Amino acid sequence: MPSIEENVYKWNEDYSWQSGGEPWSAPWGSSSAQWYGCIYPRIQRFLPAPTILEIAPGFGRWTEFLLSHCDTLIGVDVAPKCVEACTERFAGHPGASFFTNDGHNLPMVADSSVDFAFSFDSLVHVEVETLAGYLRELARVLTPDGAGFLHHSNYGTYRRSANALAPLQGAFDHLPTVARAGLLRTGAYRGAHWRASSVTAAGFVDLCEAAGLRCVGQELVNWEGGLLLIDAMSVVTRPGSRWDRPNRVVKNRLFRTEARAIRRSAAVYDAPSAPST
Numbered sequence: 001m002p003s004i005e006e007n008v009y010k011w012n013e014d015y016s017w018q019s020g021g022e023p024w025s026a027p028w029g030s031s032s033a034q035w036y037g038c039i040y041p042r043i044q045r046f047l048p049a050p051t052i053l054e055i056a057p058g059f060g061r062w063t064e065f066l067l068s069h070c071d072t073l074i075g076v077d078v079a080p081k082c083v084e085a086c087t088e089r090f091a092g093h094p095g096a097s098f099f100t101n102d103g104h105n106l107p108m109v110a111d112s113s114v115d116f117a118f119s120f121d122s123l124v125h126v127e128v129e130t131l132a133g134y135l136r137e138l139a140r141v142l143t144p145d146g147a148g149f150l151h152h153s154n155y156g157t158y159r160r161s162a163n164a165l166a167p168l169q170g171a172f173d174h175l176p177t178v179a180r181a182g183l184l185r186t187g188a189y190r191g192a193h194w195r196a197s198s199v200t201a202a203g204f205v206d207l208c209e210a211a212g213l214r215c216v217g218q219e220l221v222n223w224e225g226g227l228l229l230i231d232a233m234s235v236v237t238r239p240g241s242r243w244d245r246p247n248r249v250v251k252n253r254l255f256r257t258e259a260r261a262i263r264r265s266a267a268v269y270d271a272p273s274a275p276s277t
């Protein structure tokens with residue numbers, strides 16, 4: 001868990017997509033503040049990129065920003081509802097196209113055609129076999145100097161506690177939003193945010209090797225409500241590319257503290273309609 005089928009159900013049927021996922025950016029203040037304060041600084045050296053592949057764009061929270069850094073953007077999501085939403089939202093961008101896929105293959109993407117592959121706040125919900133599928137496909141579709149930035153789970157590092165918490169997580173997920181927020185706020189329940197429990201940052205490196213890719217950087221971070229480094233952002237590339245080097249791993253337990261700092265200053269500079277903190 002979570003399986004591809006559960007992801008399709010959750011994102012195509014269950015989740016309301018009110019505000020297109022914007023509430024997930026609340027810890028940073030807004031999606032704009034999160035992009036410019038958190039995501040863009042981590043990926044700026046790969047941009048601009050002629051062709052960007054975005055895996056799992058949802059309703060386009062990051063697509064909006066990625067589009068100004070490429071000529072062509074291909075968005076691939078397992079939920080048809082998300083593909084429809086992005087197709088409509090970005091209809092004015094002739095270089096943007098969106099496709100539904102089976103959750104781990106990229107048949108709509110040509111060999112050696114992608115300069116930069118991006119995924120944030122999505123692949124944390126996919127298990128190891130799904131990641132392995134995408135990495136095999138990236139080995140096929142990346143250009144010789146292409147690179148990828150993939151945000152994925154590291155929850156498997158805490159597998160024993162993950163297994164113990166699994167029944168609790170199921171009950172937690174069915175609580176009303178207000179109750180869930182209350183439990184997280186009080187610290188009574190830390191929550192795993194539906195992270196995949198089979199994935200670890202170290203295992204991800206092995207998956208890259210098996211797929212014929214190199215993992216050259218990993219930042220292990222905490223997420224809302226805890227100090228555990230349940231997530232990782234990994235940079236992948238082809239062996240011998242201009243980005244190739246031995247892997248560098250950094251543990252960042254200040255990720256959520258950074259978010260709070262970004263939110264505080266963004267309140268000064270954000271659009272008039274953005275909430276102040």
Ligand SMILES: C[S@@+](CC[C@H](N)C(=O)[O-])C[C@H]1O[C@@H](n2cnc3c(N)ncnc32)[C@H](O)[C@@H]1O
Pocket residue numbers: 004007008011012020021055056057058059060061062076077078079082102103104119120121122123125126130
């Ligand atoms: C939490 S939403 C995040 C969407 C977007 N990345 C954002 O941050 O706003 C998760 C997205 O991942 C997609 N997804 C989940 N598993 C997937 C898979 N195996 N392949 C492609 N998309 C997937 C869902 O359909 C959904 O659009």
